[in-house]
Amino acid sequence: MRIAPSLYNAPLLNLPEVLRVLEKENVDILHVDVMDGQFVPALSFGEKIVDEIRRSTSLYLDVHLMVREPEQFLSRFGNADGITIHVESTDHPAYCLDEIRRMGKDAGIAVNPGTPVAAVEMLLPLVKRVLVMTVNPGRSKETFRPEMNEKSASCKDFGARKDWISRFRQMAAFRRIPLGCCRRTVLYQAVICLAPARCRINSGG
Incomplete structure (x- = not known):
């Protein structure tokens, strides 16, 4: 299981200390929500x-672009290790994913709760x-939607049929890391689904 904390709620004035704490906790991926x-x-x-953030840490940096027409923003995040776009955010998701790959970055695709998972089926070979x-x-104080577990399983089924995914495990785990610098905690959800062949399926925000 890989741990991917989101920095969205991290205190920016204490960001260097937050990154040091996360490095000591041996997290695998830093998830950066761009809205x-x-x-x-x-x-x-x-x-x-x-x-x-890139200058301050060597941790794997995954930029989650929650933006309209992400193809106009890709080049601005060349320091990231991976870039994830939303299938709903562009008329040309395959083009965006190809561009991310041409940049030498790991490409990811996100799907909103109300979007059928079939919308990303044909994109799986690119991510x-x-x-x-x-x-x-982009909305705070929302609660986890348990029905999304079924959507994660559907993604697994698509991948299995196309032989894009060799194994699948479903997990859900939460941790809190205390940040002494500001009396706050970083709450994050672990990667729910791992598929260690070509495609990894995550659940989160």
Whole structure:
């Protein structure tokens, strides 16, 4: 199981210390939610913050683009190790994924709770991960939708039929890491689904 904490709720003024704590906790992936206020209602990190994160840590950096027309933003996040886009955010998801791969990055595709999982079936050969959103993106204080577990299983079924996924395990785990610098905690959900061949299927926000 790989742990992928989201930095969305991390205190930016103490970001270097937060990153040091996460490194000591041996997390596997840093999940950075980039929001534009259009595809989702919230605003969050831009490329300058992502560049600062990259300079501050060697941990694997996965940028989750919750933006409209992500093809216009890909080049701004060249310091990331992986870039995940939403299938609903562009008319040309295959083109976006090809561009991410041409940049030498791991490509990922995300699907919102209300979108049928079949929308990403034909894109699976282009990606290293599928992010099954278990909450509506860009909205805080939402609770986990257990019915999304079935969607994760459907992704597994698609992959198995196409021989894109050799194994599948479903997990759900939560941890809290205390951050002494600010009396806050980083709450994150572990990667729910792992498929160690070509494609990994995650569930989260």
